[in-house]
Amino acid sequence: MDASFGLVTQILRGYTYEQVRTVASVLVGSKVRNVEITLNSDDPYTTLNKISAEFSDSLNIGAGTVLTPNALKRAANAGATFVLSPTMMTKEMLDFCKESEILSIPGAFTPSEIRQCFLDGADIVKVFPAQEVSYAYAAKVLEPLGAHPLMAVGGVTASNVKKVFLGGYSYVGTAGGIFKKKDIIEMNVKALKEELQIFEENLA
Secondary structure: OOOOOOOEEEEEOOOOHHHHHHHHHHHOOOOOOEEEEEOOOOOHHHHHHHHHHHHOOOOEEEEEOOOOHHHHHHHHHOOOOEEEOOOOOOHHHHHHHHHHOOEEEOEEOOHHHHHHHHHOOOOOEEEOOHHHOOOOHHHHHHHHHOOOOEEEEOOOOOOOHHHHHHOOOOEEEEOOOOOOHHHHHOOOHHHHHHHHHHHHHHHO
């Protein structure tokens, strides 16, 4: 696994290139080192390509909502260094990630799904929607399965992120737990920096 992959992933769904660029520029040098651009956004591959070209030296730029082999290949061609899905990925997709040196993070929920993802070659498994059960769910699942890296996605905020990590998760992903949607849309850099600082203080 890539040691440079950060503990926290900022998920950006439905934003324009300019809005994504504003968030990425605010995150440079912070504890939030991963930016996920979801493929169910407007013109996501162009945004992914441009953001990756500009920020790949300082941030990990990846694709989210990767549901098909074709989408995975297009994301890879656009410069994604990691990919997430809300669902399990096929073994062929996970093999492609390995061959392409892309970090794979399929989604799962039950112990059986989580185990199968790792058996098929996943690097990290995203537990989604994680807020629907206690965040201690990770530790409970890992007791019989052994040490595996799980990412909590769903409901993670500045107020509970410590609890999530204490619950056995190695990583977290969040769409609305760091920045207010309004501030991203309005590209309010001052507000975004203040919100990021609050989140980082809770990570310490």
